[in-house]
Amino acid sequence: xxxxxxxxxxxxxxxxxxxxxxxxxxxxxxxxxxxxxxxxxxxxxxxxxxxxxxxxxxxxxxxxxxxxxxxxxxxxxxxxxxxxxxxxxxxxxxxxxxxxxxxxxxxxxxxxxxxxxxxxxxxxxxxxxxxxxxxxxxxxxxxxxxxxxxxxxxxxxxxxxxxxxxxxxxxxxxxxxxxxxxxxxxxxxxxxxxxxxxxxxxxxxxxxxxxxxxxxxxxxxxxxxxxxxxxxxxxxxxxxxxxxxxxxxxxxxxxxxxxxxxxxxxxxxxxxxxxxxxxxxxxxxxxxxxxxxxxxxxxxxxxxxxxxxxxxxxxxxxxxxxxxxxxxxxxxxxxxxxxxxxxxxxxxxxxxxxxxxxxxxxxxxxxxxxxxxxxxxxxxxxxxx
Amino acid sequence: xxxxxxxxxxxxxxxxxxxxxxxxxxxxxxxxxxxxxxxxxxxxxxxxxxxxxxxxxxxxxxxxxxxxxxxxxxxxxxxxxxxxxxxxxxxxxxxxxxxxxxxxxxxxxxxxxxxxxxxxxxxxxxxxxxxxxxxxxxxxxxxxxxxxxxxxxxxxxxxxxxxxxxxxxxxxxxxxxxxxxxxxxxxxxxxxxxxxxxxxxxxxxxxxxxxxxxxxxxxxxxxxxxxxxxxxxxxxxxxxxxxxxxxxxxxxxxxxxxxxxxxxxxxxxxxxxxxxxxxxxxxxxxxxxxxxxxxxxxxxxxxxxxxxxxxxxxxxxxxxxxxxxxxxxxxxxxxxxxxxxxxxxxxxxxxxxxxxxxxxxxxxxxxxxxxxxxxxxxxxxxxxx
Numbered sequence: 138x139x140x141x142x143x144x145x146x147x148x149x150x151x152x153x154x155x156x157x158x159x160x161x162x163x164x165x166x167x168x169x170x171x172x173x174x175x176x177x178x179x180x181x182x183x184x185x186x187x188x189x190x191x192x193x194x195x196x197x198x199x200x201x202x203x204x205x206x207x208x209x210x211x212x213x214x215x216x217x218x219x220x221x222x223x224x225x226x227x228x229x230x231x232x233x234x235x236x237x238x239x240x241x242x243x244x245x246x247x248x249x250x251x252x253x254x255x256x257x258x259x260x261x262x263x264x265x266x267x268x269x270x271x272x273x274x275x276x277x278x279x280x281x282x283x284x285x286x287x288x289x290x291x292x293x294x295x296x297x298x299x300x301x302x303x304x305x306x307x308x309x310x311x312x313x314x315x316x317x318x319x320x321x322x323x324x325x326x327x328x329x330x331x332x333x334x335x336x337x338x339x340x341x342x343x344x345x346x347x348x349x350x351x352x353x354x355x356x357x358x359x360x361x362x363x364x365x366x367x368x369x370x371x372x373x374x375x376x377x378x379x380x381x382x383x384x385x386x387x388x389x390x391x392x393x394x395x396x397x398x399x400x401x402x403x404x405x406x407x408x409x410x411x412x413x414x415x416x417x418x419x420x421x422x423x424x425x426x427x428x429x430x431x432x433x434x435x436x437x438x439x440x441x442x443x444x445x446x447x448x449x450x451x452x453x454x455x456x457x458x459x460x461x462x463x464x465x466x467x468x469x470x471x472x473x474x475x476x477x478x479x480x481x482x483x484x485x486x487x488x489x490x491x492x493x494x495x496x497x498x499x500x501x502x503x504x505x506x507x508x509x510x511x512x513x514x515x516x517x518x519x520x521x522x
Numbered sequence: 523x524x525x526x527x528x529x530x531x532x533x534x535x536x537x538x539x540x541x542x543x544x545x546x547x548x549x550x551x552x553x554x555x556x557x558x559x560x561x562x563x564x565x566x567x568x569x570x571x572x573x574x575x576x577x578x579x580x581x582x583x584x585x586x587x588x589x590x591x592x593x594x595x596x597x598x599x600x601x602x603x604x605x606x607x608x609x610x611x612x613x614x615x616x617x618x619x620x621x622x623x624x625x626x627x628x629x630x631x632x633x634x635x636x637x638x639x640x641x642x643x644x645x646x647x648x649x650x651x652x653x654x655x656x657x658x659x660x661x662x663x664x665x666x667x668x669x670x671x672x673x674x675x676x677x678x679x680x681x682x683x684x685x686x687x688x689x690x691x692x693x694x695x696x697x698x699x700x701x702x703x704x705x706x707x708x709x710x711x712x713x714x715x716x717x718x719x720x721x722x723x724x725x726x727x728x729x730x731x732x733x734x735x736x737x738x739x740x741x742x743x744x745x746x747x748x749x750x751x752x753x754x755x756x757x758x759x760x761x762x763x764x765x766x767x768x769x770x771x772x773x774x775x776x777x778x779x780x781x782x783x784x785x786x787x788x789x790x791x792x793x794x795x796x797x798x799x800x801x802x803x804x805x806x807x808x809x810x811x812x813x814x815x816x817x818x819x820x821x822x823x824x825x826x827x828x829x830x831x832x833x834x835x836x837x838x839x840x841x842x843x844x845x846x847x848x849x850x851x852x853x854x855x856x857x858x859x860x861x862x863x864x865x866x867x868x869x870x871x872x873x874x875x876x877x878x879x880x881x882x883x884x885x886x887x888x889x890x891x892x893x894x895x896x897x898x899x900x901x902x903x904x905x906x907x
Binding site for chain 1: 524
């Protein structure tokens with residue numbers, strides 16, 4: 138096992154009616170900016186529930202944070218923070234809203250050009266406004282971690298940042314708040330959480346036995362519960378398990394002390410930035426092909442994955458690995474997320490631009506061994522057609 | 523899944539040479555009291571390493587915190603805190619030292635009689651001194667939780683307390699620091715961690731799928747690594763896994779949103795208080811018999827445990843449960859912890875006093891359904907002879 142430092146201070150408030158507890162978590166004299174997305178939280182009543190809980194607080198609203206939140210939009214929110222002397226943020230939504238709110242929290246008190254927060258991947262953050270979240274979409278894990286991803290539309294750049302100063306103080310996880318989600322968002326969320334686990338698990342073995350067992354537990358739960366969530370959108374138990382799995386998939390725990398890959402995310406980010414595919418769609422396209430191309434490097438863990446997650450024990454190593462990768466792809470398809478670039482209307486001619494973007498963003502040595510060169514990324518993309 | 527609140531802010535510093543990092547975690551103008559036990563940390567060099575890391579700090583020492591730390595000893599440490607205007611505590615040792623230090627942290631600034639901290643199980647704690655720990659013995663999980671157990675020798679009372687104010691700020695987990703532990707302490711630690719997991723897992727099903735998978739992952743790792751730790755005391759990988767498992771066994775995560783039992787601990791505490799058995803010895807004695815006596819209540823989870831942890835799939839329910847309980851007992855014996863009261867020289871005549879003690883401490887309705895009455899506890903103890 139590698140040496141590691143791990144801490145995660147976010148207070149999780151999990152269950153029905155937990156939104157009511159936020160009034161005790163936000164100082165009553167705060168000037169609160171509630172941030173949200175396209176308005177679904179307004180339609181489905183979640184925003185009203187939040188406003189009712191904060192009836193004694195001074196509250197402002199900022200809406201319009203888009204999926205793959207943009208630097209341009211978020212800087213408008215920073216203006217709202219300054220204009221209204223906001224001192225507490227409350228994100229109500231999914232990972233995009235929470236990621237965006239982390240950026241607002243840091244950018245509002247940043248000395249210098251906030252773009253540097255992204256260019257330096259968060260290293261320059263010295264302080265941030267306090268904030269909490271009310272999660273409505275289990276997927277990204279942003280509700281219990283210290284990272285975010287922001288897109289600068291004008292540059293077609295999608296950049297990640299991290300800082301221990303942008304952990305949410307608290308996050309409300311009420312599974313009932315996911316009942317009204319469109320099926321597509323549940324599908325995407327399950328795939329996103331699945332790939333988060335895989336990026337921290339399917340690397341090379343370092344004898345992190347607990348991390349492996351926990352990762353496998355999360356994957357098994359996603360495989361069991363994901364399809365049920367599409368069949369029965371109001372099954373509280375299913376939604377509960379999905380919500381908690383997605384949070385634990387990327388809260389730092391399973392990744393502590395083990396190697397990480399993240400190449401699927403980095404390649405996927407470019408596809409989103411250039412062609413606008415959903416984040417999870419890009420992951421479903423890239424992952425199976427990345428596992429295939431990198432199978433020699435990942436051999437030991439792929440065999441463990443085949444056996445412990447998919448119960449594959451027959452055949453030689455190559456057969457078991459191939460079957461595990463196929464089962465992974467089948468699971469994404471079962472979750473109604475297509476796994477080929479061609480499913481999204483993209484052909485071979487899209488690949489040079491994607492590789493060029495990877496190069497422009499310094500992504501020349503990806504993966505747990507930094508040996509996914511631009512050529513290997515090209516090979517992965519070509520297999521993804 | 524039950525509703526739950528979960529947070530755990532403790533910073534874990536895991537790996538070789540991590541003691542050096544504590545200098546950055548303790549304000550340099552602090553007056554630090556280092557607390558430890560019988561002196562093994564002095565002999566094996568750990569204390570010197572801690573002192574070297576704190577060479578710029580003002581440091582005092584308090585030694586002599588015993589296994590099952592006593593109220594009487596800890597109140598002497600509180601005097602040392604007051605006399606020397608101590609404002610930061612650093613526990614160097616195992617669970618007893620850390621539990622004791624939590625009590626010192628709360629008692630030193632407690633308004634009223636510190637005995638009330640234990641009588642009210644921590645509810646009265648309004649503040650506590652900040653403290654960290656350097657763990658030398660993987661077992662109790664105290665290094666990453668907010669609870670402790672203290673014994674008042676004069677009353678033969680062993681009482682637990684909890685408060686979010688007594689989470690360690692940081693804990694150093696350096697597996698090399700466990701190399702010099704006597705085999706008995708490794709044995710006890712593995713059994714202790716195993717039973718911590720079981721107390722949060724073998725109850726009744728609430729569809730907490732992740733909690734179950736995580737609990738099973740911890741148990742499987744203990745079963746794999748425990749015996750190796752006895753065979754090869756300097757195997758870094760084995761010690762790493764044991765150390766991280768023991769911490770995760772009782773840091774609140776696997777117990778969030780699921781029922782808890784803890785009857786084995788409560789009955790075991792009385793055996794320690796009256797007869798001085800090691801904590802883990804009492805657990806190894808009580809658990810198999812509690813599982814046997816309560817098997818109807820725990821049937822579904824016992825069958826799951828039999829299959830997922832021990833790979834038992836043959837036979838009818840009763841046979842599978844019996845086999846799983848026997849395998850549990852065999853594992854404790856393999857870990858060189860005896861599982862019968864008679865192994866410790868205790869006979870049937872010891873039982874009335876133990877039941878009386880349970881009654882005196884209000885333990886009349888134990889277990890996840892509060893249906894382990896004094897009579898059921900008596901039955902468990904009689905089966906433990």
